[in-house]
Amino acid sequence: MFKKERQAFILNRLDLHNKVLNTNLCQDMNVSEDTVRRDLQELADAGRLIKVHGGALSLAFSNIHAGSKAIYSQRQKAIIAQKAIGLIQKNMYVLTSGGTTILEMARHLPPHLSATFITGSIPALNAYLAHPNIDVIAVGDRVNKESKITVGAVTINKIKEVNADLCLLGVNAIDMRRGITDNDCDVVELKKAMIAASARTACLTIAGKLNSFEPLQVCELDRIDYLITELDPTDQLLQPYVKAGVTVL
Amino acid sequence: MFKKERQAFILNRLDLHNKVLNTNLCQDMNVSEDTVRRDLQELADAGRLIKVHGGALSLAFSNIHAGSKAIYSQRQKAIIAQKAIGLIQKNMYVLTSGGTTILEMARHLPPHLSATFITGSIPALNAYLAHPNIDVIAVGDRVNKESKITVGAVTINKIKEVNADLCLLGVNAIDMRRGITDNDCDVVELKKAMIAASARTACLTIAGKLNSFEPLQVCELDRIDYLITELDPTDQLLQPYVKAGVTVL
DNA sequence: CACAAACCAGCAAAAAACAGCAAAAACAAT
DNA sequence: ATTGTTTTTGCTGTTTTTTGCTGGTTTGTG
Known part of the structure; x- marks a missing residue:
């Protein structure tokens, strides 16, 4: 078995199991532990896996690990939050999605602000409930445990009944040609409904x-009406969106 | 299980439950308490969690903690919780009210239990979401900020559509002659609907x-079918209820 | 204040990693 | 074919990590 073969074998097994044991590998490939160790070292140096005492973990694992970080890019998100709050006026009905950016916004709402927030995001609900002058409407249905938002037909229908003044959307991806995109079917449907139910829509993204x-x-x-990032509106990166007619804050 | 895996496991569980117990962890990961302690220490040093006597708390929780008041009579409520959990069987649909007794129950659900919980209580929702095998259905509507439960016609209607196996009701007052009573009009309507929608009803109270x-x-x-208190079923105080045909646990 | 639980420091055994060396294999050039 | 060079691989002895354990100390709780 050649070195390249071995390393491919290791990566393949990592794809399947998310982890490999050194002892296991040297048996299965019939080489010494040192050889396996060296292979792992090389792959680790190349950034293809994460070496740990006794074996290795796949990179996918590290992503999961990273996902459990409090809120990443919190500094930027705080800036975004402030800009978004500027859009909210007294007694508005505001529809918000889930996501950490929205959550950051929810936590920074000024205490005197009185408005009604409508959401299916449980973490956002929690934040709104902590506010003294915000009325809260929960749109209910089955709750997706991963994203902690309600999903499903009942949610969609409920949102369709709403006439909100503003929709605050935390977005995962935005692009000149493809517009707003996402990777979860339920979430996409939800966001579509939210946009349709609101007079104006603001997209929040780092x-x-x-x-x-x-x-x-x-x-x-x-x-979409507004695009909110942590950058200054005059930033080079944002000019295409300005030209396309979006109000960049 | 590698060290990194263990630490990721711990962080993940912290994300879900907001707290972990040392004893719990060392069982679930099948290592000694010292190892868990060392892992917690390392993670604490890295600023990923807050170590406390007997376990650890998530960073997020420390923020929330300010607003979350302690549960009074927690000891009694823990006993009640255990008894209530005994009523829940695999894959049941369980309808629960709000209140600290229910919350205590929610936090003590055994990890292996798989069931579907339906509730309008936001704190209960949070607890159910933290559980690995519980499906959650939120019944949504306007949220009462004081009691943190959804109230209103939509909630009532939604509950009327449900056919639950069990209703767990945290009650504020119970009396031989007047039955279950409460002081909030919305809550009363909600509880009525919940009882009507369930095959059996258990009342939890200190x-x-x-x-x-x-x-x-x-x-x-x-x-009501079951009455659950922290007392022994043979207690003098409970005998009238037994005589009235309620199953006292 | 007493008692159980949790913590800590330090130890020891096992496992894994490492550094360095030498044999074997692969390759290139004569 | 042969020689010299490089790469790869396994081995040896040593060092480091990890982990559970022991016994004493601290902490929380009734």
Whole structure:
């Protein structure tokens, strides 16, 4: 078995099991532990896996691990939150999605603000409930445990009945050509309904997600009214969106 | 299980439950308490969690903690919780009210239990979401900020559509003559609907609320199937209820 | 204040990693 | 074919990590 073969074998097994044991590998490939160790070292140096004492973990594992970070890019998201809050006026009905950006916004709502927030995101609900002057409407249905938002037909129908003044959308990907895109079918349907139910729509995203896309489209760029990032509106990166008619804050 | 895996496991569980117990972890991961302690120490040093006597808390929780008041009579409520959990069987549909007793129950659900919980209580929702094998259905509507439960016609209607196996009701007052009573009009309507939608109903209450009453009636005593308090079923105080045909646990 | 639970420091055994060396294999050039 | 060079591989002895354990200390709780 050649070195390349061995390393491919290791990566393949990592794809399947998300982890490999050194002892296991050297048996299955019939080489010494040192050889396996060296292979793992090389693959780790090349950034193809994560070496740990006794074996290795797949990179996918590290992503899961990263997902459990409190809120990443919190600094940027705080800036975004402030800009978004500027759009909310007294006694508005505001429809919000889930996501950490929205959550950050929810936590920074000024105490004197009185408005009604409608959402299916449980973490957002929690934040709104902590606010002294915000009325809260929960749209209910089956709850997706991963994203902690309600999904399903009842949610969609409920949102269709709403006439909100503003929709605040945390977006995962935005792109000139493909518009707003996402990767979860339920979430896409939800966001479509939210946009349709609101007079105006603002998209909140960190600049790192600008000009990226995901497999499923939520809407074209011309359906959104505001784009909010942590960058200054005059930033080079944002000019295409300004030209396309979006109000960039 | 590698060290990294363990630590990821811990962080993940913290994300879900907001707290972990040392004893719990060392069982679930099948390592000694010292190892868990060392893992917690390392994660604490890295600022990923807050170590406390006997376990650890998530960072997110420390923020929330400010607003979350302690549960009074927690000891009694833990006993009640255990008894209530005994009623829940695999794959049941369980309808629960709000209240701290229910919340305590929600937090003590055994990890292997798989069932579907339906509720309009936001704190209960949070607890159910933290559980690995529980499906959650939120019944949505306007949220009462004080009690943190959804109230209103939509909630009632939604509950009427449900056919649950079991209804777990945290009650504020129970009395031989007046049955279950409460003081909030919305809550009374909600509880009525919940009882009607369930095959069986269990009332959870601390003994201090036995033989007390409030202005509005939820239902007569004969509508409930189980009464759960922290007392032994043979306790003097409970005998009237036993005689009235309620199964006292 | 007493008692159980949890913590800590330090130890020891086992496992894994490492550094360095030498045999074997592969390759290139004569 | 042969020689010299490089790469690969396994081995040896040593060092580091990891982990559970022991016994004493601290902490929380009734």
